[in-house]
Amino acid sequence: MPIAARSIRTRFRSLRSPARARLLVVAVAAALTAVFLTPLGAQAARAKESRPVYSYANAIRESVWVDTGLDEDRDGRTDRVAVDIVRPREPAAQGRRVPVIMDASPYYSCCGRGNESQLKTYDAQGDVVQMPLFYDNYFVPRGYAFIGVDLAGTNRSDGCVDIGGPSDVASAKAVVDWLNGRARGYTTRTGTQRAAASWSNGRTGMIGKSWDGTIANGVAATGVEGLKTIVPISSISSWYDYYFAKGAPLYDSGPDWLSNYVESPQAQAHCAAVQQELVDGAPRTGDWTPLWSGRDYAAEAGKVRASVFVVHGMQDLNVRTKNFGQWWDALAAHGVERKIWLSQTGHVDPFDYRRADWVATLHQWFDHYLLGYDNGIERQPMADVERHPDQWSTDRSWPPAGTRDAVLRPLPGAAPGVGGLGTTAAPAGASETFTDDPAVDETGWAAAVDRPTAEKAGFLSKPLTQDLRLSGSSRVTVTATPTTTSAHLSAVLVDLGPDTIRDYAGAGAGILTGTDRTCWGDSTAGDSACYKVTSAAKKAVDYTVFSRGWADLGHYAGGTGRPLTPGTPYTITLDLHATDHVVPAGHRLALIVAGTDRDLIDPPASRPTLTLDLTRTAANLPLVGGVRAFVKATSGTPARVAPALSHPAGVAGPRPATPVPGER
Missing domain, CATH: 2.60.120.260 (Galactose-binding domain-like)
Structure with a gap:
């Protein structure tokens, strides 16, 4: 617990004996030293920003398989999910623990992450070389661990993909539990040698776009201890509302198709029963069934302990904006600490439409909620809204007062x-x-x-x-x-x-991708922190x-x-x-x-x-x-009147050809 400066001064004034004073000075100095060793102590309270003081090139890269306690693929043993870890070496050598930023995704091997569709790559020992996106490059030198979790049934994980259901959510929640000492981890997929997260302080933040952010919503809705914040980007809050709108089908396929799209070859060979459950539980009639009840995170918003930073494109016609609206309203009803960014884009990550501001804001957000820094992020305006391309306004609350x-x-x-x-x-x-x-x-x-x-x-x-x-x-x-x-x-x-x-509605859903690159963090030969610049498609x-x-x-x-x-x-x-x-x-x-x-x-x-x-x-x-x-x-005559729509122009082709929650 931090030691207040006022309390220390009061104790000194009450001393009568110089000897007792010297003893207390030593004791207080020792206590302060102990506090300052943790980023959640008094030093963190005074700090404003984490700095890139650790070596990314020398970071520890390792893989762990965490037991989910489920046997979705019916092979007689509980499923393990693969957890690829990049963490700074220096804190571990000093006996200091670090917080975790986590992206749990089904896309690490099948489809890619981000505007450049990056995949995980591995060395001969099976440790991750390229971790998609900039999070590890930027945050590991600043004292965070970054972990990329393969959802059950994808890439190197056991189990089956069940489209936001118990297996999807449990495979990510189990990792939060492991980071907090409540679940078992192993050094290999099938072995018995245990792996402990002794390097983690348990404080975890989840982030991700689309399906990844959807899983963050789902894990937060379990109320799991240790999950301190989530940053869901263009994410689903109720899977029914991804596929239907009061019975009207939004897509010509169901969750069974999407499951098959991302599953590993092993899962495709062993998950026929789960596939059939998806078919039977999601009839094309658009009727509400128990399958949808088990995938409605907004209904469980009362369990959320984490702060939530919602990001969504107001013209997202993939994960449509009812999903963020009902999630936001449910969080507000339960008093969850929250923040929101709303852009004019479609299904696009803020890294690709407001890059510098996004990195700076995300840095502040994680510093505050994972490192405990008093940087004022929670006192800043709640909402940022894009009014015109690259022109933003802010509100102290959202929806605004009045x-x-x-x-x-x-x-x-x-x-x-x-x-x-x-x-x-x-x-x-x-x-x-x-x-x-x-x-x-x-x-x-x-x-x-x-x-x-x-x-x-x-x-x-x-x-x-x-x-x-x-x-x-x-x-x-x-x-x-x-x-x-x-x-x-x-x-x-x-x-x-x-x-x-x-x-x-254009090919970039509101952005143009250039050829030059900007860099956000440190790079290695196998993992660059440099990404193609983008601009607004107008x-x-x-x-x-x-x-x-x-x-x-x-x-x-x-x-x-x-x-x-x-x-x-x-x-x-x-x-x-x-x-x-x-x-x-x-x-x-x-x-x-x-x-x-x-x-x-x-x-x-x-x-x-x-x-x-x-x-x-x-x-x-x-x-x-x-x-x-x-x-x-609507009273009186306006000073300027829009012309009649004699030859009106608007956008065209509003829907992507292949609707997948992780892609534009």
């Missing part, structure tokens, strides 16, 4: 399918009709939002007289009458007006789709779908994805309701025509300033 739900209602217009958006209810009997066209997507709807088209209904606000900010997760409740026994619905929010944004647009949500109307009653009765009205609420967007003065806010959002949800079995009951349709939006802000922003 954010309140505002109920906005669609109103009929002079032309079919082109109505208004306001705060008053539509007149009795008002309706709009559209026919599902799976060949059209949200960008097509937005491009024609102010013109009648058969496949959508659009509702536009008046031009804004002042900026209007939406911050958080929205909901759109729809009452619709179908003409067939199946129907899918989409709702999107659109900012109508010119802007320059990141081209999130696009001039006339409109921006900034939030969207989907549903299968057959799931109107909850987690189990059922056939619809043609001619019968059904009410369902679509959860729109979390975001933070400012609609500028002169622009208009639009709500579009339509059927299949091509390439973002799969179409239903039939092609229905749907009639919206406008009196029972409404959007619930988290506006900064609430409904008063909307009323004020």
